Amino acid sequence: xxxxxxxxxxxxxxxxxxxxxxxxxxxxxxxxxxxxxxxxxxxxxxxxxxxxxxxxxxxxxxxxxxxxxxxxxxxxxxxxxxxxxxxxxxxxxxxxxxxxxxxxxxxxxxxxxxxxxxxxxxxxxxxxxxxxxxxxxxxxxxxxxxxxxxxxxxxxxxxxxxxxxxxxxxxxxxxxxxxxxxxxxxxxxxxxxxxxxxx
Numbered sequence: 583x584x585x586x587x588x589x590x591x592x593x594x595x596x597x598x599x600x601x602x603x604x605x606x607x608x609x610x611x612x613x614x615x616x617x618x619x620x621x622x623x624x625x626x627x628x629x630x631x632x633x634x635x636x637x638x639x640x641x642x643x644x645x646x647x648x649x650x651x652x653x654x655x656x657x658x659x660x661x662x663x664x665x666x667x668x669x670x671x672x673x674x675x676x677x678x679x680x681x682x683x684x685x686x687x688x689x690x691x692x693x694x695x696x697x698x699x700x701x702x703x704x705x706x707x708x709x710x711x712x713x714x715x716x717x718x719x720x721x722x723x724x725x726x727x728x729x730x731x732x733x734x735x736x737x738x739x740x741x742x743x744x745x746x747x748x749x750x751x752x753x754x755x756x757x758x759x760x761x762x763x764x765x766x767x768x769x770x771x772x773x774x775x776x777x778x779x780x781x
Contacts, residue, residue: 636663636671637675644675678744686733689733697727
């Protein structure tokens with residue numbers, strides 16, 4: 583691992599201040615040359631775990647009406663993280679929330695088109711006397727209308743539904759025992775719904 587130092591600057595106002603220097607380091611991991619791989623993997627896993635916990639907690643508190651700016655000092659002290667890491671988590675969440683809100687618009691258009699298509703298919707099947715198909719399409723139509731109603735309520739309330747983790751992890755909830763989990767209380771399964779405004 584090769585690291586290089588950058589942005590070295592004194593924190594005090596005086597050139598000869600006794601304050602320690604603040605330095606930022608960056609590195610690119612090519613491989614684990616001369617480093618114990620077990621220790622390297624453990625360090626990265628611990629960092630990823632901390633990052634995920636901070637991100638989920640911050641989203642939940644902002645969704646509950648908190649302000650990301652006012653929470654910064656508390657998170658730095660409580661989790662022992664630098665300001666830059668907190669800012670990275672905040673920016674990451676802002677991007678996710680913006681993505682969900684943009685997708686809500688696309689889903690609205692998609693659901694509207696599918697509902698109109700289902701209406702046409704029901705009318706066509708009725709004219710042909712295909713009552714089995716009419717029944718299937720009516721069930722489909724009711725499901726689409728339910729999804730649209732939920733979406734409209736979310737948009738009206740400025741509500742964001744955000745799930746953390748991969749689809750693979752989410753599907754493991756269906757059989758907890760076989761996947762090594764005892765309950766859904768495990769922090770790995772985290773789904774948060776809330777009204778979010780970062781400020």
